[in-house]
Amino acid sequence: VVDPGDVRVDAGKLHALGVRALTTVGVTEEHARLTADVLLASDLRGVESHGFAHLADFYVGRIRNGLVKAVPDVRIVHETPTTGVVDGDGGLGFVAGRTATRLAIDKAAVAGIGMVSTRNSTHFGPGFFYAMEALPQDMLGISMTTGGNIVVPPGGVGRTYGSNVIAFAAPTRGVPFVLDMATSVVAGGKFEIANRRGKTVPEGWGETAQGLPIVDDPSPYLQRGAIRPLGGTPEFGAWKGFGLALMSDILCGVLSGGGASTTLTSPGACHFVGAIRIDAFIPKEEFLDGMDAMIGKLKASPRQPGAPPLTYAGEPEAEKEADYRANGVPFHPATIEALRVMCDEIGIALDLV
Amino acid sequence: VVDPGDVRVDAGKLHALGVRALTTVGVTEEHARLTADVLLASDLRGVESHGFAHLADFYVGRIRNGLVKAVPDVRIVHETPTTGVVDGDGGLGFVAGRTATRLAIDKAAVAGIGMVSTRNSTHFGPGFFYAMEALPQDMLGISMTTGGNIVVPPGGVGRTYGSNVIAFAAPTRGVPFVLDMATSVVAGGKFEIANRRGKTVPEGWGETAQGLPIVDDPSPYLQRGAIRPLGGTPEFGAWKGFGLALMSDILCGVLSGGGASTTLTSPGACHFVGAIRIDAFIPKEEFLDGMDAMIGKLKASPRQPGAPPLTYAGEPEAEKEADYRANGVPFHPATIEALRVMCDEIGIALDLV
Numbered sequence: 001v002v003d004p005g006d007v008r009v010d011a012g013k014l015h016a017l018g019v020r021a022l023t024t025v026g027v028t029e030e031h032a033r034l035t036a037d038v039l040l041a042s043d044l045r046g047v048e049s050h051g052f053a054h055l056a057d058f059y060v061g062r063i064r065n066g067l068v069k070a071v072p073d074v075r076i077v078h079e080t081p082t083t084g085v086v087d088g089d090g091g092l093g094f095v096a097g098r099t100a101t102r103l104a105i106d107k108a109a110v111a112g113i114g115m116v117s118t119r120n121s122t123h124f125g126p127g128f129f130y131a132m133e134a135l136p137q138d139m140l141g142i143s144m145t146t147g148g149n150i151v152v153p154p155g156g157v158g159r160t161y162g163s164n165v166i167a168f169a170a171p172t173r174g175v176p177f178v179l180d181m182a183t184s185v186v187a188g189g190k191f192e193i194a195n196r197r198g199k200t201v202p203e204g205w206g207e208t209a210q211g212l213p214i215v216d217d218p219s220p221y222l223q224r225g226a227i228r229p230l231g232g233t234p235e236f237g238a239w240k241g242f243g244l245a246l247m248s249d250i251l252c253g254v255l256s257g258g259g260a261s262t263t264l265t266s267p268g269a270c271h272f273v274g275a276i277r278i279d280a281f282i283p284k285e286e287f288l289d290g291m292d293a294m295i296g297k298l299k300a301s302p303r304q305p306g307a308p309p310l311t312y313a314g315e316p317e318a319e320k321e322a323d324y325r326a327n328g329v330p331f332h333p334a335t336i337e338a339l340r341v342m343c344d345e346i347g348i349a350l351d352l353v
Numbered sequence: 354v355v356d357p358g359d360v361r362v363d364a365g366k367l368h369a370l371g372v373r374a375l376t377t378v379g380v381t382e383e384h385a386r387l388t389a390d391v392l393l394a395s396d397l398r399g400v401e402s403h404g405f406a407h408l409a410d411f412y413v414g415r416i417r418n419g420l421v422k423a424v425p426d427v428r429i430v431h432e433t434p435t436t437g438v439v440d441g442d443g444g445l446g447f448v449a450g451r452t453a454t455r456l457a458i459d460k461a462a463v464a465g466i467g468m469v470s471t472r473n474s475t476h477f478g479p480g481f482f483y484a485m486e487a488l489p490q491d492m493l494g495i496s497m498t499t500g501g502n503i504v505v506p507p508g509g510v511g512r513t514y515g516s517n518v519i520a521f522a523a524p525t526r527g528v529p530f531v532l533d534m535a536t537s538v539v540a541g542g543k544f545e546i547a548n549r550r551g552k553t554v555p556e557g558w559g560e561t562a563q564g565l566p567i568v569d570d571p572s573p574y575l576q577r578g579a580i581r582p583l584g585g586t587p588e589f590g591a592w593k594g595f596g597l598a599l600m601s602d603i604l605c606g607v608l609s610g611g612g613a614s615t616t617l618t619s620p621g622a623c624h625f626v627g628a629i630r631i632d633a634f635i636p637k638e639e640f641l642d643g644m645d646a647m648i649g650k651l652k653a654s655p656r657q658p659g660a661p662p663l664t665y666a667g668e669p670e671a672e673k674e675a676d677y678r679a680n681g682v683p684f685h686p687a688t689i690e691a692l693r694v695m696c697d698e699i700g701i702a703l704d705l706v
Contacts, residue, residue: 083466140604179600236589
């Protein structure tokens with residue numbers, strides 16, 4: 001639901017702002033474009049936490065204060081016909097992530113499967129983008145990344161390991177299946193949004209820095225509180241969420257040689273991307289028949305009284321994208337204001353509305 | 354914790370019983386051996402639900418009543434240097450699963466990565482076994498399977514899709530990391546065990562066939578009740594559990610052409626296995642250094658007062674295996690009795706104690 005106070009911004013102007021801002025702080029035109037692509041895709045699909053809302057602090061800001069290299073030497077440090085290791089050289093994660101994804105897809109086009117692990121990178125935005133890159137090639141896409149160290153393991157106290165992400169995309173004859181999930185109960189942004197809007201959070205999402213449950217008031221999360229693993233408590237599957245996070249850590253951080261979330265320091269991140277060519281298994285049309293059959297059964301299954309129709313991962317996001325492309329991307333006025341401040345600081349025009 | 358009333362059974366005798374029972378109902382010696390390997394590994398690691406407790410009903414019983422073929426023609430129906438599709442011909446899932454795993458590992462040994470999707474199979478026991486097969490080859494192992502249709506999606510009513518499994522194994526210098534999880538809050542066996550022992554279940558695990566929450570009394574689950582996805586409710590991440598289950602369905606059922614859990618009928622199942630050669634990314638010793646560093650940080654992280662030391666997936670199971678190999682596998686007397694009845698029916702000796 002779009003807030004009535006939100007401002008609608010044209011997607012093209014938003015992309016142009018991203019390129020303008022990043023090139024102004026020293027990023028090459030090419031890297032600025034491929035970064036703006038991802039930020040825009042994130043906002044278009046309603047993943048506000050990974051789009052232009054963080055352009056100022058995560059990307060432009062970290063380049064200006066030297067935490068992220070403006071002109072990284074992104075290199076393929078090892079490769080075989082099916083695998084690769086990319087070194088992001090401490091630049092924008094988008095550049096490393098898209099380099100790795102291109103490499104994985106190129107390898108899958110020839111070998112059937114391509115998988116690339118990436119080290120010395122930084123925040124690469126939303127996982128779905130890299131997984132979805134495989135779709136136009138009739139491939140399944142996988143992407144994972146280490147997240148910030150904000151999760152507490154079962155029985156632990158405080159921020160211990162990363163809100164690591166798992167994303168997976170598969171084509172259908174309609175809206176693609178696109179899963180993109182943090183392996184924690186919720187993303188850290190949920191606490192920040194609740195705090196900003198003066199809303200409560202349910203007991204079970206997180207714990208204070210001292211290890212007590214966070215109940216209602218989200219603010220203790222901001223004082224180094226921690227989020228619980230997906231599943232919440234051991235009785236409801238927290239070991240599964242913790243285990244999935246470590247799987248992501250192993251494929252991103254250990255397999256690349258860059259280090260797991262537990263050993264990385266901000267803003268360092270590692271990623272993993274994979275592409276699997278469908279016709280290396282069965283003909284594409286048979287695959288799409290199977291997706292149709294699966295989705296058909298799910299859509300026809302009984303619903304609770306008053307429940308909306310069942311959707312699968314990727315459908316709510318595709319609906320937003322259709323709206324936002326046609327009518328503009330909604331932003332809270334405070335986000336626009338933050339972008340205006342950034343533009344003033346680096347001496348460029350905002351030019352959004 | 355082993356129940357004081359349990360009987361300890363020698364691992365070798367258990368394996369021999371499996372081979373004896375399966376060959377008696379027409380399974381070849383080779384297939385019986387590779388099935389008994391998996392059942393024994395399951396019991397040794399404490400995964401009681403996927404071991405000898407179900408030899409009588411799931412495997413010997415289904416072969417006797419014709420639901421599972423005793424002598425299947427397991428075939429590789431398609432392959433490339435990195436991929437394969439195996440058809441299990443409606444035989445024991447262990448045979449199809451191990452054929453697929455061998456194929457994936459052989460491909461990874463040459464190409465760096467091997468992935469095989471399997472159709473027309475049946476229950477293949479615990480997912481961890483197939484993922485762990487990669488470990489002695491210095492590979493990462495992945496295995497997934499469709500599960501029985503016992504899970505309700507968010508907003509749904511009743512059994513709709515499968516308790517699909519995701520397993521992942523990675524070597525360390527000590528106990529391997531081995532994740533093996535159903536994508537539902539809990540496995541169906543948890544309700545069955547609670548019911549048998551007269552215990553309650555927490556609200557949030559499942560719903561009745563009519564879509565009401567199951568509270569305390571586990572018995573409504575047995576009357577076609579359903580389990581919730583990992584995450585439980587949308588507020589706590591149920592869409593993630595549902596999404597992970599569909600990812601498993603897509604890789605096992607759709608990519609093999611066999612059908613997702615929603616479209617399969619019991620005892621049909623599809624699987625997916627993958628093997629990734631570590632040194633196709635980085636040298637093995639560097640990988641093990643990275644695992645050491647990750648595990649070291651986790652083990653050193655703060656704990657709640659009275660909480661046991663933090664373990665990772667695979668550690669509790671390895672501890673059980675060491676105990677059970679040395680001192681025998683613990684079984685409830687009722688399980689031994691069920692095996693005795695099976696032995697009487699097919700005319701073989703129990704010979705366990």
